[in-house]
Amino acid sequence: MWLLPRTHFPSSSSSSSSGSLCRALAIFSFLLFAVSLFASPTAASRGDRLPEFKDCVQGCKERNCLSEKTPLPLHLRLLLWNCPSECDYACQRSVTASRAANGQSTEQFHGKWPFKRLWGIQEPFSVLFSILNGYVHYAGLKSLKRELPRSYPLYPYYRLFSIFGMFCWFWSTVFHMRDFVFTERMDYFAAGANVLYGLYLAPIRIFRLYRSTYARALRIWGIVCIASYTAHAYFLLGIRWDYTYNMAANVVVGSITNTLWTYWSIRHYTRLKSFWAAWPGLIVMWLIMAMSLELLDFPPLAGALDAHSLWHAATILPGMWWYKYVATLTLPPSFSYSFPSFIP
Structure with missing residues (x-):
């Protein structure tokens, strides 16, 4: 050797x-x-422009993020999730599930695929x-x-x-x-x-x-x-x-x-x-x-x-x-x- x-x-x-x-x-x-x-951040994707996604996020914020904010679990807050970002994630999952049920394609949001998070991990x-x-x-x-x-x-x-x-x-x-x-x-x-x-x-x-x-x-x-x-x-x-x-x-x-x-x-x-x-x-x-x-x-x-x-x-x-x-x-x-x- x-x-x-x-x-x-x-x-x-x-x-x-x-x-x-x-x-x-x-x-x-x-x-x-x-x-x-x-x-x-400037990354944008086709999913961001979907009308159903925009409406979902806006409605979620109006219901949960204005006067009386819906509290988040501690493990989410430790990873810096807040009410708007939680709405964004929830709407990504909701829109993705709806499109899959209708036989439509999965779209990216903010430059990334809509992953299922685990304990707040994206x-x-x-x-x-x-x-x-x-x-x-x-x-x-x-x-x-x-x-x-x-x-x-x-x-x-x-x-x-x-x-x-x-x-x-x-x-x-x-x-x-x-x-x-x-x-x-x-x-x-x-x-x-x-x-x-x-x-x-x-x-x-x-x-x-x-x-x-x-x-x-x-x-x-x-x-x-x-x-x-x-x-x-x-x-x-x-x-x-x-x-x-x-x-x-x-x-x-x-x-x-x-x-x-x-x-x-x-x-x-x-x-x-x-x-x-x-x-x-x-x-x-x-x-x-x-x-x-x-x-x-x-x-x-x-x-x-x-x-x-x-x-x-x-x-x-x-x-x-x-x-x-x-x-x-x-x-x-x-x-x-x-x-x-x-x-x-």
Whole structure:
């Protein structure tokens, strides 16, 4: 098995950098929240324009939200539901049920399908799968911190990969629990940061930029990635919030990352003839097939399970596989990973 050359990398330095990153992410979240206070939702769908929906919402508000407001259960208030939003949700469900009974199509409202909420959670399955994805990174981080020798030069980079992953899936969970301008922004920016960090990590691992001889190239690469993300965030927040552009940017960055790992897999499998060398390429293929679910947008099954939630479900096992690959590539045979062993 090919192992990385061992070089000294103090653990205190990596812990400090990870702590600084966590503080930076917290500050970024606060600043984005401040900006979002001045934003307002603009997404509209065909369902919003249905006369029966408009009449339903108006009548509900007049009956329940004017002089004597109908009290909401505590669990709804904890998730920031109020009388108008409760009317909106109730009318979505009512209109959707009526249209289904009449053989009419299911329509989107405010840019989303009319999901059946659970305990006030708007998209229960997307929340569940986001939590499981986040746990994959949490468990991976704990295992690497416990088992990975601090002398491995890639140790801090893998730790940051886990931190970015947890940050991404935390905000995915929050966004799918309650869709506000702020939670949407945080979900998009956290996902973008996670995707871009994946691109930042790939050349470091593949071309061994962690070596001291490449110190200048590594700094330049880091500056390029930070500048790119800053420009991306500035365009979306300061110029125009463009969903198409945001998706295109993430697809381009992700495609470059996938190409690099596919190149790595082909090169090393050809040289080593070992199945584990092909794992990154197989993980990439899995993720590409999982992303295709986003192209199969359909009304949620049983009002709860849609293509987007299935996409989140499909990314759980590749995450587990990735951490096992990292362990196989960099750790001695005594390493024991905390996930089940059914992953090859």
